[in-house]
Amino acid sequence: xxxxxxxxxxxxxxxxxxxxxxxxxxxxxxxxxxxxxxxxxxxxxxxxxxxxxxxxxxxxxxxxxxxxxxxxxxxxxxxxxxxxxxxxxxxxxxxxxxxxxxxxxxxxxxxxxxxxxxxxxxxxxxxxxxxxxxxxxxxxxxxxxxxxxxxxxxxxxxxxxxxxxxxxxxxxxxxxxxxxxxxxxxxxxxxxxxxxxxxxxxxxxxxxxxxxxxxxxxxxxxxxxxxxxxxxxxxxxxxxxxxxxxxxxxxxxxxxxxxxxxxxxxxxxxxxxxxxxxxxxxxxxxxxxxxxxxxxxxxxxxxxxxxxxxxxxxxxxxxxxxxxxxxxxxxxxxxxxxxxxxxxxxxxxxxxxxxxxxxxxxxxxxxxxxxxxxxxxxxxxxxxxxxxxxxxxxxxxxxxxxxxxxxxxxxxxxxxxxxxxxxxxxxxxxxxxxxxxxxxxxxxxxxxxxxxxxxxxxxxxxxxxxxxxxxxxxxxxxxxxxxxxxx
Ligand code: 5AD
Ligand code: SF4
Numbered sequence: 001x002x003x004x005x006x007x008x009x010x011x012x013x014x015x016x017x018x019x020x021x022x023x024x025x026x027x028x029x030x031x032x033x034x035x036x037x038x039x040x041x042x043x044x045x046x047x048x049x050x051x052x053x054x055x056x057x058x059x060x061x062x063x064x065x066x067x068x069x070x071x072x073x074x075x076x077x078x079x080x081x082x083x084x085x086x087x088x089x090x091x092x093x094x095x096x097x098x099x100x101x102x103x104x105x106x107x108x109x110x111x112x113x114x115x116x117x118x119x120x121x122x123x124x125x126x127x128x129x130x131x132x133x134x135x136x137x138x139x140x141x142x143x144x145x146x147x148x149x150x151x152x153x154x155x156x157x158x159x160x161x162x163x164x165x166x167x168x169x170x171x172x173x174x175x176x177x178x179x180x181x182x183x184x185x186x187x188x189x190x191x192x193x194x195x196x197x198x199x200x201x202x203x204x205x206x207x208x209x210x211x212x213x214x215x216x217x218x219x220x221x222x223x224x225x226x227x228x229x230x231x232x233x234x235x236x237x238x239x240x241x242x243x244x245x246x247x248x249x250x251x252x253x254x255x256x257x258x259x260x261x262x263x264x265x266x267x268x269x270x271x272x273x274x275x276x277x278x279x280x281x282x283x284x285x286x287x288x289x290x291x292x293x294x295x296x297x298x299x300x301x302x303x304x305x306x307x308x309x310x311x312x313x314x315x316x317x318x319x320x321x322x323x324x325x326x327x328x329x330x331x332x333x334x335x336x337x338x339x340x341x342x343x344x345x346x347x348x349x350x351x352x353x354x355x356x357x358x359x360x361x362x363x364x365x366x367x368x369x370x371x372x373x374x375x376x377x378x379x380x381x382x383x384x385x386x387x388x389x390x391x392x393x394x395x396x397x398x399x400x401x402x403x404x405x406x407x408x409x410x411x412x413x414x415x416x417x418x419x420x421x422x423x424x425x426x427x428x429x430x431x432x433x434x435x436x437x438x439x440x441x442x443x444x445x446x447x448x449x450x451x452x453x454x455x456x457x458x459x460x461x462x463x464x465x466x467x468x469x470x471x472x473x474x475x476x477x478x479x480x481x482x483x484x485x486x487x
Contacts, residue, residue, distance in 0.1 A: 011036055011075070024156070024183045031159035032076050038166045039077035042087075050087035052078040057103065058094025060246050060282055061217075062127055064197040065155050066092045069126070071187035072158045080189070084111055088122045090148075093129035095212055097384035101129055112145050122165065124148035126155060130175055131216035134387060140173075148172050152217055153179040156186055179203060179218045184227055194433070194465035195242040196235050200228050200266065204248035206285060208312070209323045209394075210355060212386040213248060222247075222254050225266055229273070236275035241467065242433055245270070245281040251288035264296040271302050277467055278433060278450065279303045283310060286334055287325045298341050306452040307338060310350040314369030315362035318355055321394070328369060335373045346376035346421075346451035353410055354383040354403025356394035363406045370413055376421045376451065377478065378414045382407055415477075422453060423475040429485050430455075432470045434463040447482075457482040 009026070014033040021027045042050045052073045056066040069090060070080060078088065089111050094100040104125075115121045123146050129135050130151045139146055147165055150157065153176040164172045179202060190196050204213050205220040232243055245266075247253060253263040263281075270279055279302050286309055297303045313319050316327035326334075338345060351366060370378070382403050385392045432447025432455050445459040447470060455470050456479065463484075470482040 020160075024181070025185050028072070028156060028159050028183070028186060031163045032072065034163050035076040035159050035166065038163075043077075049077055049079050051081040052088040052090065053081050053084050053086040054090045054092060055084070055107065056092045057100050058092075058096065058128065060197050060244065061199070061248075062092050062094060063191070064199060064246060065127065065152070067188050067190055067197075068155055068186060069158055070189040074189050075187045076159060076162075085114060085118075087120070088124065089114075090124040090126065093125060093127040095129040095132060095135075095216060095386070097381060098386075099384070101135070104129060108143055108146070112143075115145055122147045124150075126150045126152075128152055128213075128216040131177075132212075132387075136173065136175065140171075144171070146171060149175070151175040153177075156183040177218075179221065182221065182223060190240075192435070193239050195244070195435075196240045197244045197246045198228060198231055198235070199223060199247070200245045200250060200263075200281075201247035201253050205252075206249060206325075207323060207390075209321060209390040210352060210383060210386065212389055215388055217248065220249070220252065220256065222257050224257065225254070225261055225269060228266065229269055232270055232273055232276060236273055239465070241276065241465070242278035242280065243270070243276055245279070247281075248283060249285045249288065250281050251284050251290065251293065262290065262292060264290060264292040267293075267296050267300070267303060271300060277302060280306065280452075283308055285310070286331055289334060289338075291337075294338055294341050297345075304450045304452065305342065305344050306346045306348065306450065308348045308350075309335065309338075311366075311369060311373075312350060312352050313355060313358070313362065314366035315358070316365070318358055318362050318365075321357060322352075322355060322391075328365060332369065332372055344451065346453065347373060348452070349373075349375050349378045351378055351380050351410065352383050353380060353407045354398040356383070356391055356398065357396040358383075358398055358403075358406075363410075367410065367413060370410070370417065374417050374421060375414065376453065377418050380407060380410050380414065419475075419477050422478055422480070425472050426475050426480070427472065429469050429471045431467050432457075432482075433467050434459070434465065436464060437461045454479040455482040456480070457484055459484050 009029040011033040014030055016033045020030050039050060054066045054070055056062050091104055093104050111123055125146055130149055148161055150161055154174060161172050161174055201220060201222040203218040203220045207214050250263050253266060254261040312322055312324055314328055319327055430449050432449050434445050434447045436446050438444035438446050438456055443458055444456050445463050447455050449455060455472060457470055469485040471485055472480040472482050474481045
């Protein structure tokens with residue numbers, strides 16, 4: 001599904017024999033028209049249109065970026081397909097932890113074998129991993145079959161880069177160090193008709209000592225509220241009922257705009273858009289979470305009852321080494337204030353185990369916070385050393401077995417608490433946005449509650465995309481089984 005955003009440019013009206021325009025986004029529409037010529041030639045030769053497959057790693061930001069890449073390719077005339085035997089395979093990579101990188105190298109080995117059978121196949125790489133110089137070197141030396149490489153700051157340029165490849169450049173590498181501009185109004189193909197992510201800001205200025213994101217996504221930049229609201233209105237007109245506002249640190253949204261605005265104020269404006277029924281956001285940094293935001297959530301009918309509040313560690317000493325700029329006491333006070341003001345909220349978190357210098361005592365502090373906050377669910381990660389970050393140079397890296405043992409103990413505690421939390425609303429009727437038909441159980445659909453917990457219940461497939469009342473009958477650990485109620 002292609003979003004009908006403000007600039008629906010007609011590719012037929014573009015003079016592809018003229019010089020490329022300098023300004024964006026028209027320059028990209030010009031290159032889309034040029035690439036379309038290539039697609040038409042492909043179609044004449046092969047009797048079918050070329051197909052593409054995008055594999056996305058990492059977070060919601062990357063998922064949204066992939067929708068933009070898919071939008072450009074669809075506009076050029078490529079057809080989407082979900083397996084890697086395609087004419088163009090694009091990996092949108094993540095580098096937050098080393099295992100994300102390793103998975104990409106694994107996939108590259110696999111597509112290389114496909115390319116040996118089909119030499120015309122094009123292989124592209126983009127996203128966070130490509131912002132690392134060591135990765136680029138490795139690709140240039142050992143992965144010479146890759147055709148197209150670009151980073152996080154220039155995904156809008158896909159058509160231009162693809163055209164360079166079509167015009168004979170053997171391997172196109174285009175990485176920008178910093179994001180100097182935000183290009184609006186390019187085509188987007190959404191994965192879901194009824195829900196969408198919306199970027200409200202890019203980059204990150206926090207420099208947590210373990211984290212590579214500020215180096216690969218650049219400095220923090222907020223989009224202007226009018227642009228965000230226009231995009232959401234267009235999405236709403238196109239059938240979207242739930243949006244997720246995306247940023248590395250949404251709580252610092254708007255502070256650097258020429259006319260500063262708070263994140264809570266932005267939320268209140270989004271709430272005015274009639275056809276939007278649910279609003280989510282990701283991610284909140286505890287140090288910037290304001291009372292104004294809590295109050296805005298408390299009063300809101302649309303902002304979902306879910307807050308993802310990364311803890312990272314429960315030990316104040318480790319938090320200091322992590323450069324998180326809050327301590328255990330402040331975090332616990334914040335969690336308590338949120339639960340007091342919004343009693344039906346569900347709190348989730350991210351925790352890193354095995355940060356350099358973490359002792360058993362530090363780890364017990366993490367367990368203590370988990371026990372006190374009682375997260376509905378939590379993502380736990382083994383610390384992964386990222387080259388170039390301050391933590392990579394710290395002494396006392398924790399031995400693997402010690403970190404793994406702590407990880408297992410933490411996970412067991414989190415799962416036990418999640419199970420207890422999930423039963424809390426048994427018997428109640430709650431609204432669920434139906435997201436898909438259930439592929440495990442014939443005749444069932446799966447919905448998401450405002451608090452982000454899933455519920456499976458019998459229902460026809462045409463419920464997908466609708467918000468319906470569901471009675472929660474039976475908790476099953478992390479989800480419920482339910483029954484749809486009369487509306
Ligand atoms: N090692 C392990 N986990 C990390 N994260 C970020 N960087 C690292 C790292 N070097 C985790 C954090 C963050 C989540 C997206 O990934 O918990 O919140
Ligand atoms: Fe991975 Fe971070 Fe990039 Fe998201 S922003 S894809 S988590 S490195």
